[in-house]
Amino acid sequence: MAKQDDSFKKLTSHCKEYGFIFQSSEIYDGLAAVYDYGPYGVELKNNIKQYWWQAMVQMHENIVGIDAAIFMHPKTWKASGHVDAFNDPMLDNKDSKKRYRADVLVEEYMEKLDAKADKEVAKAKKRFGDDFDEAMYRETNPRVKGYLDKKAAIGTRLATAMTNSDLVDMKAMIEELEIVCPVSGSKNWTDVRQFNLMFSTQLGVVAGEESILYLRPETAQGIFVNFLNVQKTSRQKIPFGIAQIGKAFRNEIVARQFIFRMREFEQMEMQFFIAPGKDEQFYQHWKAERMKWHLRLHPQEKLRYHDHENLAHYASAAVDIQFEFPFGFRELEGIHARGGFDLTQHQELSGRKITYFDNERDESYTPHVVETSIGVDRMFLATMTNAYTEEVVPDAKGNDSVRIVLKIAPALAPIKCAVLPLLKNKPELTAKAREVLKGLQHAFTCQYDEKDAIGRRYRRQDAIGTPYCVTIDFDTLEDNTVTVRDRDTLEQVRVDISEVEGMIAGKVSMNELFRE
Numbered sequence: 001m002a003k004q005d006d007s008f009k010k011l012t013s014h015c016k017e018y019g020f021i022f023q024s025s026e027i028y029d030g031l032a033a034v035y036d037y038g039p040y041g042v043e044l045k046n047n048i049k050q051y052w053w054q055a056m057v058q059m060h061e062n063i064v065g066i067d068a069a070i071f072m073h074p075k076t077w078k079a080s081g082h083v084d085a086f087n088d089p090m091l092d093n094k095d096s097k098k099r100y101r102a103d104v105l106v107e108e109y110m111e112k113l114d115a116k117a118d119k120e121v122a123k124a125k126k127r128f129g130d131d132f133d134e135a136m137y138r139e140t141n142p143r144v145k146g147y148l149d150k151k152a153a154i155g156t157r158l159a160t161a162m163t164n165s166d167l168v169d170m171k172a173m174i175e176e177l178e179i180v181c182p183v184s185g186s187k188n189w190t191d192v193r194q195f196n197l198m199f200s201t202q203l204g205v206v207a208g209e210e211s212i213l214y215l216r217p218e219t220a221q222g223i224f225v226n227f228l229n230v231q232k233t234s235r236q237k238i239p240f241g242i243a244q245i246g247k248a249f250r251n252e253i254v255a256r257q258f259i260f261r262m263r264e265f266e267q268m269e270m271q272f273f274i275a276p277g278k279d280e281q282f283y284q285h286w287k288a289e290r291m292k293w294h295l296r297l298h299p300q301e302k303l304r305y306h307d308h309e310n311l312a313h314y315a316s317a318a319v320d321i322q323f324e325f326p327f328g329f330r331e332l333e334g335i336h337a338r339g340g341f342d343l344t345q346h347q348e349l350s351g352r353k354i355t356y357f358d359n360e361r362d363e364s365y366t367p368h369v370v371e372t373s374i375g376v377d378r379m380f381l382a383t384m385t386n387a388y389t390e391e392v393v394p395d396a397k398g399n400d401s402v403r404i405v406l407k408i409a410p411a412l413a414p415i416k417c418a419v420l421p422l423l424k425n426k427p428e429l430t431a432k433a434r435e436v437l438k439g440l441q442h443a444f445t446c447q448y449d450e451k452d453a454i455g456r457r458y459r460r461q462d463a464i465g466t467p468y469c470v471t472i473d474f475d476t477l478e479d480n481t482v483t484v485r486d487r488d489t490l491e492q493v494r495v496d497i498s499e500v501e502g503m504i505a506g507k508v509s510m511n512e513l514f515r516e
């Protein structure tokens, strides 16, 4: 655990030190769970969004995009269920005055049981060596089985309590499990209450019920209310999808863990409209497709599926794609089979008919929906987690030294190429370097840097994940060649200036990610 905390701390300070992410309004001591993206952060974030948009919209002839407004008619949120049920169960510790999500406290307790079981298994593995049968041990060792059975029973009880909004049982669980406040260490809890996560504001100058507006807590509703507009104007036939990237706002109770849980964040959502009865087929399809998208960037062992234990009453299936963040496996993306709930609700509250005439079936129906929904910021955090590497490499004198390098996929890297004159105070070198920079800038993001020794400049580029460094030295002035240094292999090759763009452009292009 200490190691995990340490790596997370290192990652968050790296994000700040190198201009990826800043606390919002920092000069006023910041605003909790709100963050700003700095110069490299915005580049990486834009590239993540481009990778998603290209994979979802550009590469599917039956998916189109929209960009809906953040403000929507207040009835939208009545129809979607957010006004009545977008709640988290919360409680306060009377001693520390800290507020917690009841379900999160219970889930953390379950994680501890898991960790205890893992510890027992690890001990046994050491004891038994190569002959150790882990699966068998988990099923038969009484202590391990005890932990896992207890965890499963708590999970089932929590799921039921969540589905039924049984706040009394949630409180009872916290008491029975003797969960203490991590700050005060006491069990002095208030009752569990529901807390609505939507931010509200006023429309116009007249205050009152009718003029209450909400900042959208998800981008999906902008897609549902535009279903007919988009279907008609884009002449799409079912099955087809509508995709959107945009801001969402939630007044999260537990807003810790950096950009994992924010109050203002960004989502990339795609709603796929299908004929009723095709739910399972398209749910499986998108579940697999979305995992493929992640696997192009992240290793298999960092990703896993997690089926939802408590399904919304209208949903037929729901799964999360979890990523192993420094604080454990957590939801990165959700894939949900939502049935016909959304369009039916909007039809009822708007009084407008929202149906689709299917020529092949020769019938009219309310389409069903399979949704894929991922947070841009969580994807950013996953990318940084996976990229951040400390490794021992030889320094200029051949001694071991630690370098911090962000091994970001070149297509996502904020800066693709750094252009570096060997020495700062040689005008012939700096002039040539600026000429090289001018020749490359139109093709990809470049950065010119002449300050400090060349070794330090390489390290600076490693720390922001720049895949290539082009160095202009005295030979360049003689024969028009430069060295190109590879971030990961540290190899340097000498090439003619005319070849640099072609050599780098191919490797940093988004197409690289889609090559099978």
Ligand code: ATP
Binding pocket: 218, 250, 252, 259, 260, 261, 262, 263, 265, 266, 267, 331, 332, 333, 334, 373, 374, 375, 376, 377, 378
């Ligand atoms: P969680 O259980 O972590 O609160 P959720 O199930 O409420 O998440 P969804 O409503 O399914 O999340 O939202 C879809 C995606 O949006 C999530 O998978 C996540 O990547 C992202 N997301 C949701 N809430 C936040 C948040 N507060 N900050 C950052 N990203 C978020």
